[in-house]
Amino acid sequence: CGRHLLVSYLRTSNRSDSRHSWAILALLVKFIRQYWPNTRIVFRGDSGFYRPRLLSWCDRNNVDYLVGISKNSRLLKDVEAPSKLVRDTHQKVGDKIAATYRFRYQARSWKYPRWVVARLEEGELGSNPRFVISSRYDDGFKLYYEQYCARGDMENRIKDQQLYLFADRTSSVQWWTNQWRLILSGFAYTLFERLRAHLKKTPFERMSASNLRLKLIKVGAVIIRNTRRIRVLMSDSYPYKDELTDLVRRLVPG
Template identity: 30%
Template sequence: MRLHTLKEIVSQRIYQICQGYEDADDCDYFRKDAAFKTAVGKHPGTGKELASQPTMSRLENYGKVKDLFRMFYALIDNYLNTFPKPPKVIVLDVDPSLHYCHGHQQMSLFNAHEDEYCLMPFYVYDGLSGKLITTVIRPGKTPTAHEINALLKRIVKKKERFPKTRIIFRADSHHSKPEVHNYCDNNGLKFIIGQEPNPVLNRLFANTISQAKLRYANTRKPCTVFASATYQASTWSKPRRIICSVIVNKLGVEDVRYIVTSFENAGAKYLYETVYCGRGNAERYIKDQKTGLNSDRTSCNKATANQFRIFLHAAAYQMMHALRENILKGTSLARAQFDTIRLKLLKVAAQVQVMKTKTIFHLPKHFPIQDIYEKAVRIFTAIRT
């Protein structure tokens, strides 16, 4: 006899993640909770409990690779469904992020830069809105060209829904590989990617670096100089445009950065400061994901189980982001972090009255941000009816 449907178990776990209870162990504490039962769709008065920790752990380890691919594409569909009409452009911000390992997780590797054993999953966001597109588990090392292209291939596959939408791939210098450049060229993607400095590039932009130093020497004020040139590394299939940014700080120390891009006509300053540096927002999105939803709790032994976990956290992110962007728009929580929204809005105390055909939640007569709560309830009521 089946006690729980798959939808109920997955919904229960996602709702618990949103509320800050990300561990499977937490299921044992909340399986009788009236609020979670109501959210999942079970009437609290039936006596039927929610899934326990053993049930949740079995589900994590049950998923097959084909099931995970279906979840991967479902997350992308969730993202695409947020657009009322095809967008003109989608910016793919791809950034691996550190997940510490304290056991014997599959794919765990020692990362010399982090000085830890870790996983480094791909986090993929819409760089213009902060919406999460997907997350993919991977080893704790610098991504290879094959990994990057495999990820892009599966995301671009969904572009058939929006054939006229331009896709821009944006990432740091770890993603600048000749195979990645070629893939973007061959599949209609524009790219703007960080590029590691090297002696050849430093010689190519020697005049730009000297110009920045001279400007600082004359003014004794911090300055920034931009330039662009064509460059072809020995492993590249063709010459590509390089943007150079030279920043001389108030101490007279220069900071030279490079990016490689397929944009040929836009100005160097605009491409660097506006287009490329916009990827810095991805760190805020990852902060919401890891700090607000604890998505780095990838402590299962099997890689497939950890992939299942981060998919659940990805779904929780999509829910919380939709709540913030749509329901809380125009309120004091419109730009709040997920943990702030949870503390102020989702954890309001209530007295639960369970009746035969319905459940009533009696809220306090007065509490902080009551007006925002009432607005959210009105919107949800309108959506349901």
């Protein structure tokens, strides 16, 4: 949800990508609506989270969704005409051309049709269509590029936790041990997010956890303690001394 971590859940390697996603989503929706009953909730995920029963649950519980769906022969047939227009335009101008096309589609496992947004792209390597299922009737460009593609920032947050906060250290043969390590990594991520909250309107606001740790946390200093005070002496060549001083002042209670 934005930059905030909601769940840290580890699947076993022999389970599907969307294992337990339905149950987790139901718990999150129940919790959110206890405190914010009128908040619009949007479930967004790639094609790994496409499950017809999950979408039906969202429809019944007033949860909007933007979920990718793998291309198939029926979807490709439905976009033949707009795909030809994109292809012809590419042949005329020579540059990569992309457009969106919104249409109604019903798979065999669906009880009713849903809106599908097709991203049609034509370039030097040929056509590259992508499809997204949407619960809302809205502009195709807005749905795909502004809302669905925004999940790329979420992927960066996941990478932040995996690479720099050691969420990938799951080498134990016991599932619970690895899950506990993932939870600890989630705690660390949450602490960094709270740190970023005190760094608004500074160059550090959107830095990765790796850069924050390198520039503001892993800092060499000499600590001198006596009966009256504790002094922290930093090197004059440390380039972020003023920023760190301001951050410490913000973190001091009162």
